[in-house]
Amino acid sequence: MRFFKLFLLFLPSFAWAQSNLESKVKKVNIYPQGAQVFREVVTDLKKGDNPFVLPGISNEISIESIQINLSDNDLNISDLSFQTSFLRNPEIQKRNTAIKTEINTIIEEKSQLKIDLTVLEREEKLLLSNQKVGGTYSGMKPEDLKNTVDFFKSRMQEILEKKNQISQKLETFDDRIRDLNKELNKLMIEQSNRLSEILFTIYSENDLEDKKIEISYFTPNAGWSPTYDIKANDFNLPIQLLYKAEVYQYTGENWNDVNLTFNNLMPNAKANLPEIKPWVWGIPNDYSKPNDELNYSTSNRQISGFVVEESSNEPIRGVSIILKETTLGTTTDENGYYSITIPPDRQNLNNFISYSFVGFTPLTLNAKEIPTTIKLNEDTNALEEVVVMGYAKMHKKSMPTSNIKRDRSSALSVRQELKKLIIEEEAPTSLQFTLANKTTLESSGKTRSIDLKELQIPAYFEHVAVPKIEQSVFVNASITDWESLNLMPGKASIYSEGTFLGVIDLELPTSDTLNISLGKDPGVFVSRKLLKSSAKNKILGNDIEESFQFEILVRNTKSTAIDLKVIDQFPLSRNKEVEVFDKEAKGATINDTSGTVNWKTTVPPNTNKTFNLGYHVKYPKDGYITE
Template identity: 35%
Template sequence: MKKILLLCLISPLLWAQSTPVQSKIENVKVFLNGAQITRSAQVSLPIGKTELLFKGISPQINKQSIQVKSESRFTILSVTHQLGNLLDKAQQEEITKIENQKRLIEDKINIEENNLLLFKREEDMLLKNQVVGSLQAGMKVADLKESVEYQRQRMQEVLMKKLEFEKNIQKLEEEIKKLNQQLTDINARKDVQMSEIVVTVLAKEPVNQAPVSIAYFVKNAGWTPTYDFRIEKLNQPVKLAYKANIFQYSGEDWKEVKLSLSTANPYKSGTAPVLQKWVLGERNDYSNYYNNVEEKESQIINANQSEVWGRVTERANKVGIPGASVYLKGTTLGTTTDANGNYRLTIPPTFYGKHATLVFSSVGYKTEEKTISSNRIDAVLDDDAKQLNEVVITGYGGGLSGKVAGLSIDNDRDFSKRTIPLDITERDAPTSQTFDILIPYTILSDGKVTTAEIKAESIPAVFEHFCVPKIDTDVFLHAHIIDWEKYKLLPGEASLFIDNTFLGKSTLDLSNKDTLSLSFGRDKNVIVSRTKLKSYQKKQALGSNKTEQFSYEIIARNTKNEPINLIIEDQFPTSSNREVSIDEKEAPEAEINTDTGKVKWRLNLAPVREYKVSLKYTIKSPKSGWVTAE
């Protein structure tokens, strides 16, 4: 009896009870490549061992990164990772519930159809009675009128009842369709494997509602910096908007979570390289060093580089198709075109360069498929006469808004990107920066880009106009930022604006540069012309050589109401032939590079003024040869 009692006392400590845990994603720290997710839960434990089962976790999890934290009222014995089916008991119960609802609605449809059949038969009887009544002889006129009036009223009631039952049947069939769609969505996920984390804990006393958090790292997520540079006046600083393009397709949705953005890259090796012995004459290959210490995912997943964009137009009128569907074949990743037919879609790096295919479709048009061969993929759709009869467009107001084939359209909406308002704090880590987004936000596992504005700055800049009239007489506006390092910028894509007018995009290259230069495009308010003056050719009295003189006049005109700094570049020709020489070079007030022949004027042009510079040189060459100098 004592032995049996002893086994009963220690059994709770030997055998673990398995308990599913409902957890919620609270925080996500997004790195340049990957993300760390933190889930929280409340658990109640009996005395002894318990297996806490966390389900519905991303299949892209890094098993070595799992961390579990809890209060000290129980001990964590082990943490293991396993793969499980996405459908759990709750979802199986949901399927059963939906199927029961379907059966109830189908029974109602049968009842409505039987009632409809009865009234159809009564309608047939009334029609036959009208014919028989009209053929009967000897009926009084009053009786005939009364009979006709009764049949007319009854026929009206029958027809109204028929219409009522038909509408009821239609509504019930719509409910069946919705339930079928719910079943389709659930069944589509039944074969998807998700991660499960099993945490074995030991409690020496009962525990009620104790907080537990688990953290883990997932790939197929990240963010890339992007910038807006704006100029209003040349005597004012450049306005910088520092933004982040956040994306993820890790397999689990981030709903109403606190986001942090880190400039760190966990896949990049943190180990410093070590110089090896250098023997002259032998090849020193340091590339293997990085192959040994870094994983395959060491490259930053760049949302911009992994995006495709383009325009979907109709062949007949060459106009953009709004609301057209664009999706990556074999996946659920997709988007729709904007009011002008433009789209932008993030392509997972795992698909990039592997003959991935985009599918373009729209109601009223034939579906088109295109293999991704570049970042820009345009599509031209042909009319589908069969579908055209079914297209319904409703819209009101001056712009295009409303619905096209069930897709919402808004003239001001960017279908490919979601935007988070500016509400972020910044903090420095020893080797990186972190930006904390203060408002909860949702980022679905669909690969689409969510843009968050990190911070805004006013940056002092030196503005210069630049022109090479020998090639192009247009003048380009450059902004030079000297102390750009203190703004802690990262390489990324930059959008350029002047007076809220979009000028185009540029790439922010920060490698080994003391000054960050940005080109804001062509300034039509500064006019430069280059004119070739009359040249002459003279023959020398002795020898077989000839000498030609070339002369050019360059005129720069500032039509702006403010002074500008203008750099004009030109060049003298150079010769690699001993028999050809360039002499009598003249470029007053210019900087001349004797090695390259480049000539540079630095001019300060007052408002509504012009300035002239000149370029002259002679070329001495054999009479039998020919020289082109333009």
């Protein structure tokens, strides 16, 4: 396996005199895709220029988004830049160098042993080619012949013993190289945590102590989406709605004990106002463009399996497994097992996963084609290069302005909050929820569910049946004044009487009533059957007249009455040759434009209710109608 060397790029001389600042992530604003990270440092300032370097920054950030906020207007910032480096640990580098030195020493000793082994093999071959005592040795005296045989036996025994000793030493050296490679691989995994640094200079008119500095930046490798748990235990009681956030991040740095805020703003969405352009008839007038909205699942896609050695089928511990183009990675355990998560925002991409271990040939596979068992081939002849720490190219940027936010003034006056773990705020173009307590979010790419608030909401429950499409009865909950709930479109899990019924897409309407389907009610049955259908030719002309009669039966087996809505339809005529007449739907509301038929009634407990639908259709012989 080979490692690429990183060559040191020399920085301007002032960079070497910069002071390192220790910072901590204090808060994070997380968006549907991406997050704004806020770090805080406290330092002293001397009069004049104060050059600083802020290490330990995730490499996965948007350079243009870096902001430095100061509480003192008399301070000025200049020379703001960003550079990529590697986490430098002197102890790791020291051990890394020692391992390389020992490997080189072993290689030199192996080379000498191989030379000695070659000489012995050639001497052995020479002895074997002269082992026959006939011919040349036919005139030898018996004592001379005995001496020759004894010499041959003694020398051959010495050669074989030395060959065996050399082979054992070579095997021992190979085992030692394997052990060193395993240790080197572990060190390389620790070294591979790529981090970055922000460099800047603060000019101060005076000496100042304990000045607080806030540094913020945007990272694309994070996101959240709203989800809900909706519970309806009794149709005479309000529903319970648990508002949750499905959140993930794989920025390369853990967010430990931070203030976390969820915001529905799309930071990278196009902000340009659409513009109407002149349209000449006959020329395409297409304004359609690719949808900028997010389209990903909040579920995790786990890839797991085992990594073994090709020759022995033995598990390999400590294999480095990396999701390419990200900082996400893991290692195998003592059984060779691993598990890695594909983040939600990458599940629709063509992902590749690399498997590497010092002393073995690396392997990269498409995430869609990964077998359960990965086999790596040993490559003991490949020496690993020690990584040289260095700096990447610096990037300069200008200082952007910060956002201004205001508190939300409206309140949920008609509803009861069972649990509220957030502070709700409204910005000019967004809505945000800040967790009341600090939280920790690891850089794993795994989706984590966080409760935001739980509400008890009055709702009107109605049973709805559309028997023409499906002969089941659904329960619908209608919520008025839903805008004050600060809901967003998302997935909702439905529960009734403690039983999980399924998942629906919670879509927000343009009206003031939000309808939520709570799934099927097994205690109410519905059927629709054709009672009569007849067709006859008119005596004069080429028309056919056909009549239909349907019966819809609803049976309420529950111990309580239900409010019921039954939906059906009449066919519509789109031309004058087709006529629909004698429409019958007693007690129903008919929409002549859409043809929909709605019955609304109350069905007492353990009672049947019947609805009748009938109509006539006249149409040309060469045309037809289907039900």
